[in-house]
Amino acid sequence: MSGDFIGLLIGLILTLFIYSYVVGDNPLYRLSVHLLVGVSAAYSAVIVIRHIILPVANQIIQNPTERESLLWAIPLFFVLLLLLKRAPGLAWLSNNSVALLVGVGAAVALLGALTGTLWPQITAVAASDPGYQTIIIAILTVLTLLSFQFTGRFKKDGQWQRPVWQRGIVHIGRATLIITFGVLFVALLNTSLILLSSRLGYFLTQLQQQLP
Amino acid sequence: MFKRNLPLAIAISFGALTLLGLLFLPDLSRLILSWAAFLAAAALLLGVLNLFAIHLQRLTKEGSLYSGILILGMTAVFGLAITDQLSITQNGVMTAFNWIQAPLEAALASLLAFFLLFAGFQTLKRQRSLWTVLFVATAVILLISQALTATTLLPDNVRDLFNAIQNNINNIIAVAGMRGLLIGIALGAITLSLRLLLGMDQPYNK
Amino acid sequence: MNVNLALSAILIITLLLLLFTRRQKMRSSGAALRPLSAIAALDDRLGEAIESGRQVHVSLGQGGLTGTAAPTSVAAAHILTHLAQEGSASGAAPLATVGEGALLPLAQESLRRAHDEVGRIRDYKPSMAQFVAAETEPYAFAGGVASVMQQNNVGGNVMVGRFGPEIAIIAETAARQNINQVIGTDDPSALAAATAVTGDLLVGEELFAADAYLEGSPSQIASLQVQDILRAVIAAVILILALVNYLNG
Incomplete structure (x- = not known):
């Protein structure tokens, strides 16, 4: 064999x-x-x-x-601190290594979110084909974005209330988001079904080739 | 106080240096990022040791067969790495990867279809809200449209109608939803990152 | 986006953040925040688990601390801290799983400190936080986390942080065991899979806002206020750009 x-x-x-x-x-x-x-x-x-x-x-x-x-002595020193995690009384020193990672990660993520997501997503509107579709996409994007609004005010009965200009329209934004998740769910399902069939196909082909 | 201020100073200074490097001094950012990658690699090794220790304890104390299998798999790969290094075996680690890990991962990935189908079928049973109905309705409409547009049995105008529905959902609504979601995520990531860089948020001191 | 523009944006947002934090510190009352059902559900999951003498499982996902997923993982760690503080006070600390090496010391410290704060440091064990798989192995992670849930006495499942579509494997396993869940992530595919399983979702930006709801410090509240201002500005810019684009076309 x-x-x-x-x-x-x-x-x-x-x-x-x-x-x-x-x-x-x-x-x-x-x-x-x-x-x-x-x-x-x-x-x-x-x-x-x-x-x-x-x-x-x-x-x-x-x-x-x-x-x-x-x-390399610098990162090695921080690795040493990380190893002290289990040392009684010295475990707090490992927080310094985590702090280094968090600081570096925050800087990378800040620029990543700003230049890699925010800017391209906003400018994509200007780069789209001019037409009614662009306007609809822009409106739905804005409504989706506004549906995440966190701050507002409490009514006398304790109910939270959005700013006046947002009321009544943000449900469309939430609906847009849910439909998007539905689309992504179907895309995931399609991809995994293709993966499943190709996996089964792979074994069938290989067995046919290997068996006399 | 020192115990809290030292990590804070490290986070702020390394954060500022990385930002400075990424914006103006690429060599500096490369150096710091390589340090961070080295530190993260060491953390990964400690994580693997943690996994080993937990399952070794479970094997010895509870006699767990599953933990025994996990330990066996781990030690076999480590053993092969050593024999590869000593030239006793050739590509032993890669063989273990190709024979065991790759097929298992591919199998789990392809099983995702079943998990999604199970979840999809149960959605309305588990949660009944207007949003859930909309979610299920979108998925069902798209699946039906896909099936109907693929068949040649239907008249062209019916197929065109389903094609148009699919296109509008995919190319207008989903594009807008995704864009709104991503912009929101970016806003959250930017403000949290800035709080971390300014030392307003100290997860290492929690 | 050029360097000057990026730097200007960072400076403006920093100034806004500092200004609003200062303003929030001077205010006596808290801010009126949109109710999030998933935030309330976090304590519900903990309560259900404690009542049934079981543990809450908290998974921090597979986002690293050195890359773009850093804020996502930090936001997830805040939720673990909250559940660890609440849970350890009742002698029911959560069981945490991580899919990235650097998240392990973060999770362990969160659990250790929570036990220390309530005078139960003797109950703390480093094994309360478990590493499952590296971030390059998402399916090993998903299968491993599902196994951890099956083998331990888990009464509630909280998955917060960076996950991919493989989250469906964990979520569906928990659902089959009738374990109630809260899921929060910034990955659109994972959110789509999670929508099919639970209504208690922290969708994208809401995950980053969770700390403001759970702790409510002035800088956290200020962060949400700044986000809402930027949201309005970006909304206006998008509409103007679309209109200009349409008219030019």
Whole structure:
């Protein structure tokens, strides 16, 4: 038996274990999910060690006095702090490492949201084909956006009230959003059905080729 | 006080330096981002250790078969990584990936169709509101339209009608809904990021 | 978008944020915020779990802290903190799962501090927060989280943070076990899948606003006020651009 055929057989068996969930939760499904979690976690760790940790370690070992190697002392120090998470009395030090990640992440996210989402989404209106469709899309976009309004005021009976100019129109925005989710749901369903049929097709083709 | 101020100072200074780097000094941002990636990689390794420790405990204390399988899978991949490194095996880790992880992930991904179908069928049973009805109605209309426009049995004008319905929902309503949603998300992300950079929000000090 | 424009936008929003925070600090009363059913449902899930002698499961998703998902993960961590504070006071701390390494110390610290604050630090165990899979393995994460829920005594499910469409696997598993849920994410596909399962949704921007509802600090409230101002401005700009585009066409 060739290695390819063994791999195919293992893959087919594990796939059937996963598909057994269709008839209900069962030990075979749980077993394969646990196997997946274990293998994937170890695989991620191996990749990280091979591609991130080892190159840095090699660089430091080979050229310990170089400026680039010396600079790695800073992240290594924060890694050390992270390791203190379980040390009694010193666990708070690991918050410094989390703080570094949060600070960097906030800066990346700020520019990402501003230049990668907000600006392109607004300017896309101007770049659209001129026509009644653009106007309708713009109106529905605005109504969707306004439906998220957070601040307003409380009426005498304690009911929350939107600003006057928004009342009555934002339900259209909420409806637009729900219809969008319906569209996305169907797109997801289509994609996963294609994936399912291609998965089944793959095994059928491979088995036909491998079996005499 | 020091215990709270030190992380705050680190978050603000590294945040400011990253922002400065991203806007004006690409070398600086590259350096800080590589540090952050290294730190995140170390955090991932600690996460994997956490997973290992929890399931090892469950295996030894409760005798959980599932945890045993998880530990077995993990140790096998780590073992193969070591034997690969010592040239005892060749591409052992990749073989484990191709034979076990890839088919399992692909199977779960394709099973998503069933999970979505189950969820879709149960939606109105689980929650009855006007919005849910609208959600289900949209999905049903689109699915029917897709089926009807694909068939050649219907007259052209009926197919054109369903095509128009599909196009208007997909190209007008969904585009607007998505755009409104994304702009809102960007607004939320921008203000929260700024609060983090200004030290007004300190999740590391919670 | 050029650098000057980005910098101007950042400066203007920062100024607005500082101004409104200052104003909010001087005000004695809180702000009138739109009621969000999912926020109330968070405490309901906790209450239901405590009453039935079970735990609430909180998943923080797969968003990292160093990328664009950072605010999403931070917003999710605020919700975990709230549930940890409320739950540990009743001796029913949540069980947290994460799908990204850096979220683990954040979740652990949140749970540890909550126990410390209510004088129950002896009850805290680091295993209350579990790493399940790396962010590059969404299906391993979904399957793993579903298994965690099945194997532990979970009475309520809260999924907040960055998820993909695979959220359907976790949500449907919880629904089959009759576990009530609250889902909050900024991923449109995940939101679409979640809409089919629960009505208690924190949709996109609402997830970022959750801390203002749960804690209500001046800067959090100010943040929502600034968002609403920017919302109105952007709405006007979009309408003007569309009109100009139409007339030019």
